[in-house]
Amino acid sequence: xxxxxxxxxxxANLLQVHPxxxxxxxxxxxxxxxxTIPLTIALFEQEFKFDAIANRDKVIFINDHRIxxxxxxxxxxxxxxxxxxxKYGIKLHERDGVCHQIMLENYVKPGDLVVAADSxxxxxxxxxxxxxGMGSTDITAVIGSGKTWLKVPETIQIVLDGKMPKGVFxxxxxxxxxxxxxxxxxxxxxxxxxxxxxxxLSISERFTLCNMVIEVGGKSAMIHPDEITxxxxxxxxxxxxxxxxxxxxxxxxxxxxxxxxxEPQVASPHYVDNVKPISSVQGIAIDQAFLGSCTxxxxxxxxxxxHFLRGKKVHPGVRLxxxxxxxxxxxxxxxxxxxxxxxxxxxIINHPGxxxxxxxxxxxxxxxxxxxxxxxxxxxxxxxxxDSEIYLASPATVAASAVAGKIIDPRGDV
Amino acid sequence: MxxxxxxxxxxxxxxxxxxxxxxxxxxxxxxxxxxFTMEPQDPYFATKYQSGxxxxxxxxxxxxxxxxxxxxxxxxLGVRIIIAKSFARIFFRNCINLGILLIEIPQLDFVETGxxxxxxxxxxxxxxxxxxxxFVPLSDFLRKIIxxxxxxxxxxxxA
Numbered sequence: 001x002x003x004x005x006x007x008x009x010x011x012a013n014l015l016q017v018h019p020x021x022x023x024x025x026x027x028x029x030x031x032x033x034x035x036t037i038p039l040t041i042a043l044f045e046q047e048f049k050f051d052a053i054a055n056r057d058k059v060i061f062i063n064d065h066r067i068x069x070x071x072x073x074x075x076x077x078x079x080x081x082x083x084x085x086x087k088y089g090i091k092l093h094e095r096d097g098v099c100h101q102i103m104l105e106n107y108v109k110p111g112d113l114v115v116a117a118d119s120x121x122x123x124x125x126x127x128x129x130x131x132x133g134m135g136s137t138d139i140t141a142v143i144g145s146g147k148t149w150l151k152v153p154e155t156i157q158i159v160l161d162g163k164m165p166k167g168v169f170x171x172x173x174x175x176x177x178x179x180x181x182x183x184x185x186x187x188x189x190x191x192x193x194x195x196x197x198x199x200x201l202s203i204s205e206r207f208t209l210c211n212m213v214i215e216v217g218g219k220s221a222m223i224h225p226d227e228i229t230x231x232x233x234x235x236x237x238x239x240x241x242x243x244x245x246x247x248x249x250x251x252x253x254x255x256x257x258x259x260x261x262x263e264p265q266v267a268s269p270h271y272v273d274n275v276k277p278i279s280s281v282q283g284i285a286i287d288q289a290f291l292g293s294c295t296x297x298x299x300x301x302x303x304x305x306x307h308f309l310r311g312k313k314v315h316p317g318v319r320l321x322x323x324x325x326x327x328x329x330x331x332x333x334x335x336x337x338x339x340x341x342x343x344x345x346x347x348i349i350n351h352p353g354x355x356x357x358x359x360x361x362x363x364x365x366x367x368x369x370x371x372x373x374x375x376x377x378x379x380x381x382x383x384x385x386x387d388s389e390i391y392l393a394s395p396a397t398v399a400a401s402a403v404a405g406k407i408i409d410p411r412g413d414v
Numbered sequence: 415m416x417x418x419x420x421x422x423x424x425x426x427x428x429x430x431x432x433x434x435x436x437x438x439x440x441x442x443x444x445x446x447x448x449x450f451t452m453e454p455q456d457p458y459f460a461t462k463y464q465s466g467x468x469x470x471x472x473x474x475x476x477x478x479x480x481x482x483x484x485x486x487x488x489x490x491l492g493v494r495i496i497i498a499k500s501f502a503r504i505f506f507r508n509c510i511n512l513g514i515l516l517i518e519i520p521q522l523d524f525v526e527t528g529x530x531x532x533x534x535x536x537x538x539x540x541x542x543x544x545x546x547x548x549f550v551p552l553s554d555f556l557r558k559i560i561x562x563x564x565x566x567x568x569x570x571x572x573a
Binding site: 074187359 | 502
């Protein structure tokens, strides 16, 4: 068994599981956010007619997609969420940041099995947890019963080797992987990242890799916990012996990638797998730039972007929106002077949340407008008008482009 | 069972932001959201679509966000069956849970919207225009959930 299979077997109370087998599992955490909770409440009360929650300590609600409420419908939805959370004693985060960052900062630990009503749940593979996105009917059943069924996935192993070139980041690596695998290349499968590059990546960078596994259709992602994971969880009780594999791991497919010659990558409209090297999209004029999201809204991302904004001004034709992924990161950015630096450069700072990434609030695009973004999706109309365009890139490429007013290669300015 | 309907054609990688765009997710009911179904693909889809029509997509239908509002608005408009070259995982599970029958046909050829579709669930064949395709039926467990109209009814009736 590989580590994903071992974690599933443990939660199914079985010694062994095999890809393709359907098993019933207990979950450590079940999370939903303000887009999906209203459906869950309706299902819980009117359809399933549950009268109790299986284990309130394992259910986490996080309002992050539309905070603070910017219209009456959202305010009503938030009130409904608040009332439900109070009634059943569920922990509700209302201002803390993007749900996946909050789960990383507060709850999930290596070896956990997590289900959540949000597709980017796969991010927690970065710390060695099996984490799977599901819809609201499934999540409601978990809230009421504490269990769910799942098919043990096959695993694609991606071996990353080499040394990251200057100006190239985890985001460029995962965009390159998405291009290689295509938007459906890992459907129903788990993607496990390994190889000598992993030891060079922080938990934040690993999170960026695993976050976008859903963009290749993946069910979950995995990075085997190592010394960096142990340091990150130095103050948390974790059974590290569990991660010693007692049998050889098996994989459905193996892909080798060397990053030595990788150049910055950009996903062009309107598909995340429409990825091109920066050299072929340079010079495209932009109206907006977004720095944030669960993919790239952490402190290291803000620091990287700051290199390109220090002492400079955002291009007069561009709006630069900065949204730290969590309040904790926001405070760190304030203390280290990053927020001051962004404001002096002419950026708009938004409160932590999903923000411009999902387009319903904080920076929607008008018809014909073009944005370069550190987010994870560039679907048609994802951030406003169906006639707008989104390009996805690393924080460095986004910040450099915001100053230039057009997409440029950050290596020209490193 | 034999089911007839008219084809409504979509391309590859139709994501759930196309099926129900973000800005309509805070509308208070699925019925209100359903007016905006597929808006980025065709602003008039919700008014033109007639209940019972068969959606036909390319590869990776329903990719992207986990929002269950996507299959829910389709169901609200009267979509009971979707045929595609392949489906994204979360959307697949959401459709089963809501009682929408999914048929995967990897070798599907392109046809025009409005083409007659005939589905024979007993012999597991689909006829689209003149072309006949066999398909692999869903497992008995998933078919039972669909027959009951979704997971909620299934659990209620089998509890």
